[in-house]
Amino acid sequence: MNLNIKLMKDxxxxxxxxxxxxxxxxxxxxxxxxxxxxCDASGKITCNICGGDKRYTSSFTCNHCxxxxxxxxxxxGEGQAKCNYCYGDGYSMQPCSVCGGSGLDYNTGGYGGPCHxxxxxxxxxxxxxxxxxxxxIECEECGGDGTVVCSYCFGDGSYTRENNCNxxxxxxxxxxxxxxxxxxxxE
Ligand SMILES: [Zn+2]
Ligand SMILES: [Zn+2]
Ligand SMILES: [Zn+2]
Ligand SMILES: [Zn+2]
Ligand SMILES: [Zn+2]
Ligand SMILES: [Zn+2]
Numbered sequence: 001m002n003l004n005i006k007l008m009k010d011x012x013x014x015x016x017x018x019x020x021x022x023x024x025x026x027x028x029x030x031x032x033x034x035x036x037x038x039c040d041a042s043g044k045i046t047c048n049i050c051g052g053d054k055r056y057t058s059s060f061t062c063n064h065c066x067x068x069x070x071x072x073x074x075x076x077g078e079g080q081a082k083c084n085y086c087y088g089d090g091y092s093m094q095p096c097s098v099c100g101g102s103g104l105d106y107n108t109g110g111y112g113g114p115c116h117x118x119x120x121x122x123x124x125x126x127x128x129x130x131x132x133x134x135x136x137i138e139c140e141e142c143g144g145d146g147t148v149v150c151s152y153c154f155g156d157g158s159y160t161r162e163n164n165c166n167x168x169x170x171x172x173x174x175x176x177x178x179x180x181x182x183x184x185x186x187e
Contacts, residue, residue: 033184039176043183047168054170059160065150068157072148074141081139086128090135096124 035041050056064070071077082088095101098117105112114120127133138144149155168174175181 031186034187036176036179036183036185038178039183041183043176043179043181044173045176047165047172047174049167050165050172052172054165054168054172055162056165057160057162059158061158062150062153062156064152065157068150068153068155069147070150072139072142072146075139075146077146079139079142079144079146080136081141083128083131083135083137085130086135088135090128090131090133091125092128093123094126094129096122097126 036043039045046052062068072079075081083090086092096103096115096118099106099115099122101122103115103118103120103122105115115122118124128135131137139146142148150157153159164170165172176183179185
């Protein structure tokens with residue numbers, strides 16, 4: 001009986017020692033600080049918003065145009081503009097096409113009287129040679145397309161803007177996400 005109690009006491013003491021050793025191993029042996037490999041122990045990593053540049057660009061869709069093109073103001077998108085030679089009349093005073101501007105009737109060698117076509121006026125309203133009597137010509141601004149390249153985005157349909165990076169406070173670096181900025185990890 002006494003022997004058994006002694007054995008039990010020994011056993012309990014031995015177990016306590018083993019448990020203590022395990023604890024010591026856990027606290028001092030197993031858990032150790034290891035340099036963080038993600039940040040090279042610096043605790044900082046390159047900001048992934050600006051890539052370390054401290055500035056980043058963001059692009060915006062241009063709201064002044066559709067895909068880089070705008071309606072031509074000059075012709076309101078019609079592609080046709082008022083002829084600037086006849087002012088849209090379609091006719092202009094030009095040398096008479098029959099007498100060539102002389103006013104004389106060449107059928108009779110010039111001695112038969114005034115030109116039968118212009119009545120001797122030498123000039124006659126004739127279909128405008130520039131617009132062929134249409135009164136309209138192709139819009140020079142847009143080349144007849146009715147659209148012009150957007151002057152805001154230069155035809156890109158979008159534009160980019162540079163921003164100061166406020167994710168990293170313009171440092172180019174942020175706290176390491178693996179070690180939370182400590183530079184080491186406890187293993
Ligand atoms: Zn780290
Ligand atoms: Zn940044
Ligand atoms: Zn004539
Ligand atoms: Zn004309
Ligand atoms: Zn136009
Ligand atoms: Zn635009």
